[in-house]
Amino acid sequence: MDAGAEDAVFYSIYPGLPAGASDGDALIQLQRLRDDCLAVASPLVRGYIWQHAQFDLQPAARCDPGLPLVYGRTRYGHNLEDEWFVVYLLYEISRRIPGVYIRVWDSDGEFLLIEAAYAIPRWLKPENSQNRVFISQGSLHILPLPTSPAHVGLSLANPTLAEAVRVLSSGSVDTRASEGVQAAIGRKLEGYPERSRKNMHRVRCKVPLSVAQVLKHEPQLVALAVEAFYTRDHDAMAAASRMEKFLRGGQDEIVTVAVCLSKAMYAQLKQQVFQAPRIYPAEGQDDIGVKLACGFEMMYWERSNFQDEQAVGKTFRKGLEARGYFKDLLEGSKEHRQLLDAAFASYRETETFSRIREAMQVPAKRIDEILALEHKAEDFMNVDIPESDDDSWLYRGEDELTSAMQERQKEMDAHDKKSGAKTLAPVVEGEFDPSELTKTMKSFVDKISSFEGAEVPKSKIYFPVSMDLENFMQELKTALKLDNERAGDLQSGSSDSDSGEGIPLNCFPFESSDDDSKGEDDFMEEYSDAIQHELKNSSVSKTFAQPDVSRASGSASTSATATGDDNLHVDVDLNLLKNLLDSYSSQQGLPGPASNVLGMMGMQLPDDKEEHKRKTRRK
Structure with missing residues (x-):
C-alpha cells in the first residue's frame, strides 16, 4: 500500500488471456480491454463528481508473470459513496464483458466479505481469504477449500493469483457465493447508478470569472480545489492572499454560477470558518464562492510549483519524518538540513520523481489551456441558474445513523434466527x-x-x-x-x-x-x-x-x-x-452497548417507565 492507501479502493481486472502471449500482444489486448471497460463505465459516471479523481484503468502486461491485467485505484477520502460506486461499476463491467475476473479491496482487505460477514462460510477468515474473492458475470465468487483431488492446482491455504484465475476460468469448481452473500452485497449496490446522483449537491454561488471558466470546461477539478482548501497550510494561505491566478490581483470580474459538488465536499466547505483575503472584492464575498476561489488558487500554486524544492519538500519531508530519517534532530538545524538536502538530491534523480512531478502538474497545465481560451463575463450572464439544493441533510446525520444501525440489527436478527441463537x-x-x-x-x-x-x-x-x-x-x-x-x-x-x-x-x-x-x-x-x-x-x-x-x-x-x-x-x-441500567437508560431506546451485550446473552431489560412518563409530560 502506498500513500493514501488508507482511504482508497484498489481493483484489478484479469482478462484470462491465453498462456504464452507475448508482451506486445498482451498490451494490445489489455488496451482494448481498458477501452471496453471505460465504455461501460462512462455513461454511468457522466456528470458525477468524484471526491478526488475519476474512475480509471491502466494496463500492466508484466505485473504478475503470466497474468496480465488492467488495474486502478480510486481515493474516496471522506466520501465512502465513491467506494461503493466503484464496486457497482466493476459489477457492471463483469456483466457486460465476458471472461473477466475482478478483484477489489481496500485498506481493510476484502471489504466485500466484511459487508457479507453474516452470510459467508465459517471457514473463511482474513488469513485465508487472499486471492479467493472475485467478481465475475455479475456475481461474487469465493474459491472454496479443496475437498477432493478434483481441485487440482489450488493451494489449500493461500492460492496464488494465477492459480485462482485458472480455477475460475476452467469452470471445474463451483465458486459462486451463496445467495445470502449475493443479497448482502446487492443491498449495498441497490439503487445505482441513480443513487450516485443523490450524493451530489448543487450550490449557487459567486466566483471570479476565471473560476467559472475552469468549472465550465473541467467540473471535476472542483475536487482538487476543495481538497487544497480543506488541507491548506501557511504556504497555501499565502498564495490565496495574493489571488494572482484566479482573481488577477483583484481585477477579475465576479459572476454567478451553479457548482456541482459531492455532499462530502459541500460539507467540507460549509463547516469551516474562513475569512476572505483582503484583496477579494466585497461584492463577491459569497461564503462558498470565496472558499472555492481560494481553493483553486491554492491548488494551482501547489501543482504548478511542484518542481521547486520548497513545494516538493513539503510532501517529501513528511515521508522522511514518518520513516524516522531525521532521528531526533531539530528541524532547521545544520545536520537536519544536510540530511534533507542529500535525500532530496537523490530523490530528484529518480524516475519516480519525474513521473510524480509530471502527474502533479497536469491539472495546472489544463487550467492554463482553459484560461487561454477566449472568455468573458457576458458568457455567464442572462443564463438560467438553478437555486441551491436544500442542505438540511447536513443536520440529519443522527437519523441516518439510526436507520443504518437498524438495518444492521435486522441482519443480525436474521442471522441469529437462521443459526438457532436465542x-x-x-x-x-x-x-x-x-x-x-x-x-x-x-x-x-x-x-x-x-x-x-x-x-x-x-x-x-x-x-x-x-x-x-x-x-x-x-x-x-x-x-x-x-x-x-x-x-x-x-x-x-x-x-x-x-x-x-x-x-x-x-x-x-x-x-x-x-x-x-x-x-x-x-x-x-x-x-x-x-x-x-x-x-x-x-x-x-x-x-x-x-x-x-x-x-x-x-x-x-x-x-x-x-x-x-x-x-x-x-x-x-x-x-x-447499576452501570448496566445507567448505560441502558442513556440509550433512550436506541441500539447501544448495553442492549447489545444483554441481547447476546438472551436478555432484555424493561422500559424505564418513569423516564417515559417524564418525556410524555414534556411533550
Whole structure:
C-alpha cells in the first residue's frame, strides 16, 4: 500500500488471456480491454463528481508473470459513496464483458466479505481469504477449500493469483457465493447508478470569472480545489492572499454560477470558518464562492510549483519524518538540513520523481489551456441558474445513523434466527429479576469467553473453548504466586461476589504463599500496601455505588464510613447492575452497548417507565 492507501479502493481486472502471449500482444489486448471497460463505465459516471479523481484503468502486461491485467485505484477520502460506486461499476463491467475476473479491496482487505460477514462460510477468515474473492458475470465468487483431488492446482491455504484465475476460468469448481452473500452485497449496490446522483449537491454561488471558466470546461477539478482548501497550510494561505491566478490581483470580474459538488465536499466547505483575503472584492464575498476561489488558487500554486524544492519538500519531508530519517534532530538545524538536502538530491534523480512531478502538474497545465481560451463575463450572464439544493441533510446525520444501525440489527436478527441463537424473550410485568442479570453476566464471561474473544452462544448449551484451562491456570498460578486454594477459586469462577458478599478494594492477587522466599514476601506485601495506600487517598472509591447501610444484612455489606474500617467494601453485583441500567437508560431506546451485550446473552431489560412518563409530560 502506498500513500493514501488508507482511504482508497484498489481493483484489478484479469482478462484470462491465453498462456504464452507475448508482451506486445498482451498490451494490445489489455488496451482494448481498458477501452471496453471505460465504455461501460462512462455513461454511468457522466456528470458525477468524484471526491478526488475519476474512475480509471491502466494496463500492466508484466505485473504478475503470466497474468496480465488492467488495474486502478480510486481515493474516496471522506466520501465512502465513491467506494461503493466503484464496486457497482466493476459489477457492471463483469456483466457486460465476458471472461473477466475482478478483484477489489481496500485498506481493510476484502471489504466485500466484511459487508457479507453474516452470510459467508465459517471457514473463511482474513488469513485465508487472499486471492479467493472475485467478481465475475455479475456475481461474487469465493474459491472454496479443496475437498477432493478434483481441485487440482489450488493451494489449500493461500492460492496464488494465477492459480485462482485458472480455477475460475476452467469452470471445474463451483465458486459462486451463496445467495445470502449475493443479497448482502446487492443491498449495498441497490439503487445505482441513480443513487450516485443523490450524493451530489448543487450550490449557487459567486466566483471570479476565471473560476467559472475552469468549472465550465473541467467540473471535476472542483475536487482538487476543495481538497487544497480543506488541507491548506501557511504556504497555501499565502498564495490565496495574493489571488494572482484566479482573481488577477483583484481585477477579475465576479459572476454567478451553479457548482456541482459531492455532499462530502459541500460539507467540507460549509463547516469551516474562513475569512476572505483582503484583496477579494466585497461584492463577491459569497461564503462558498470565496472558499472555492481560494481553493483553486491554492491548488494551482501547489501543482504548478511542484518542481521547486520548497513545494516538493513539503510532501517529501513528511515521508522522511514518518520513516524516522531525521532521528531526533531539530528541524532547521545544520545536520537536519544536510540530511534533507542529500535525500532530496537523490530523490530528484529518480524516475519516480519525474513521473510524480509530471502527474502533479497536469491539472495546472489544463487550467492554463482553459484560461487561454477566449472568455468573458457576458458568457455567464442572462443564463438560467438553478437555486441551491436544500442542505438540511447536513443536520440529519443522527437519523441516518439510526436507520443504518437498524438495518444492521435486522441482519443480525436474521442471522441469529437462521443459526438457532436465542432470541430476546418479551418482558412481562414483574418478571425482571436483577439477580438473574448478574448471574447471567458472570456465566457469559466465565464460560463462553476465550483468548479469541467472547463467542455468542447458539443455544443454552455452552460450547467448550479451544484452550487447555488446566495448563492456563497453572501458568497463571505460577506467574501470580497464588496458592492452590485461590487458584482453585479462580478456575471455578467463584468469588466473594458469588454469594452476594462485598469485595474489599485491598484484595489484590499479590498475597505471598508459604513456599515463597522471605524477600518475595516482603516485596509483595509492601507492593500491596502501596497500592492500597494510593487507592485510599484517591477518589476512585467514590465512583462505586455503596450498599444501603440501614438495609445491610451483614458486616460485609457495610461501608467503611459506617464501620470505621479503612478497607472500603464494594458490592460488585450492585455496581454491575447499576452501570448496566445507567448505560441502558442513556440509550433512550436506541441500539447501544448495553442492549447489545444483554441481547447476546438472551436478555432484555424493561422500559424505564418513569423516564417515559417524564418525556410524555414534556411533550
